[in-house]
Amino acid sequence: MAYVQQVATIFAKDLRAELRTKEAINASLSFALVVLLLFSFAFDPTEETTREISGGLLWIVFAFAGTLLLNRSFARELGNDCLDALISAPIPGSALFLGKAFANFVLVMAVELIALPLFGIFYNVKWTSQFWELMLVVVLGTWAMTVTGTIFSALTVNIRLREVMLPILNFPILIPALLGAMQLTSALVAGKPITEDNSAWLKMLIGFDVMYTAVSVVLVETVLVG
């Protein structure tokens, strides 16, 4: 029980810190908007073409905007040596990691849930026909992104070129998850429910989430303490 409480404390602390300044989430939101806008120049945004590539488009927006948030996750703790204080706090590294990962998850989800209707408005796409299945895919894909993003955020926090290194490390690792999420999202936005054909992607996405959560929880102590 104490463990859950420790995770919750870190989670609440991170959310509070972010919501009081709102610096990362504002940057992330406006960046998502800019990328959504830029895509309208890249191709002719008729309803047909947009539906076809909606998965790729949305997940590229989510991944880029999410990276901005994830970068701040540990970098925020650098001032006043907060990171050292957190590491020396009497909680296991995995609790610190999970608390931060959940907080990042909520923040990234918030940006995505604002970007999604905006995408629908800008591109005249009715995306809600398979709403709950789409939400399931968004949740699974976002968790994949936040779990590897949080551990790499911890990995890159003290090194040179921090902002550049995170996407360079995170995106190639994420390719299977992003690929699965893109395939499913395109189908769901087009109004096709998840069938036997593409349920393999869903399984892969769940497998990716479970595996990387486990590996991260095991290795995070080494990342933080050395």
Add this chain to the structure above:
Amino acid sequence: MRDKILFVIGVAAILLLARDINAIIDLPEERNQGIIFKIIFFHVPMAITALTCSLVAFIASIGFLITKNFKFDAVAVAVTEVGLAFLAGNLITGSIWGRVAWGIWWAWDARLTSALVCWLLYAGYLMLRRAIEEPTQRATFAAIFSIFAFIDVPIVIFSIKWWRTQHPAPVFWGGGSMPKDWYALWAWNVLAMMLVGFVFTAVRLRQEEFQREIDSLRREAHAI
């Protein structure tokens, strides 16, 4: 002693390669593909060597995290660099083959795409190493990333296979097989590539050890 063994293995690798190349030149042209098919004698062994390298890097990374012995870290970086070079060779030869056989330099075929993703993963590993100054931290973080990357390799390969089976893929080899003596020649070339990879790794490993020695001497000089 170590140098002598390395030298002998290196010479053996060169002789074996020379013999194989000589034999490959003498092979007749394949009926459908013509002379370009001979690239397979280098293309596939390079892929096998690169995969072996990533496995060794994974084991060495775990070894480092458990023992904190820098020898494992040196093995991991040496073998990753060599594997990356072999994978690059594999991608380039594949691209040349594709240009002749398919008429295009690049197709988003399952194997090509997965090879490229793996290349990017391990290039990220080397970039991460460059960005960290402190040796212990560098070795630890690189080992962790190497483990993440190695776990990703099978998922990447399977997911991209699924992705591609939903689309029409370019015709690939048509499930043909090679005559037995060609196959033996091919297997010999796998061995040759492995030996080349081994020698490269050993040389790079020694360089890494010297680097560490220089660093520690420099620190000592600073301390005085």
